[in-house]
Amino acid sequence: MLENNSRTINRAILPILLVLSLTGCFGGGSGGSTTPPSEDTTPPSTPENLIVIVNSSTQINLVWDASTDNVAVVGYRVYRDGNLIVNNVTGVDYSDVALSPGIEYCY
Numbered sequence: 001m002l003e004n005n006s007r008t009i010n011r012a013i014l015p016i017l018l019v020l021s022l023t024g025c026f027g028g029g030s031g032g033s034t035t036p037p038s039e040d041t042t043p044p045s046t047p048e049n050l051i052v053i054v055n056s057s058t059q060i061n062l063v064w065d066a067s068t069d070n071v072a073v074v075g076y077r078v079y080r081d082g083n084l085i086v087n088n089v090t091g092v093d094y095s096d097v098a099l100s101p102g103i104e105y106c107y
Contacts, residue, residue: 044069047076047092050107057101063093081106 044067053061067073075088078096086094099105 040069040071042070044073055095058099059095059097060099061093061095062107066092079107 047064047067049065051063053063055061062078067076075090076092076094077084078086078089078094080096085096096105096107
């Protein structure tokens with residue numbers, strides 16, 4: 001449990017495997033390129049330090065440290081039990097609100 005001035009946050013360490021994969025989009029705007037830059041041959045770092053915040057029996061929040069890259073990291077994919085549940089999380093957190101009480105999930 002973490003307390004701050006305005007509220008109490010329950011934190012739980014659950015048996016969760018975090019598998020976040022990076023997604024990207026190159027260009028897109030006026031004059032943008034749709035081809036990845038050829039000079040980006042270094043893969044980004046793996047996201048680390050997953051924190052699971054249990055909000056209720058049907059909702060958790062996942063928060064992690066951002067990946068780094070020599071060019072850019074533009075998003076993450078989040079998988080639950082091996083199935084893609086969100087294709088492009090642009091920040092470093094995700095709220096899963098479609099959980100069933102009493103079920104163990106793997107992310």
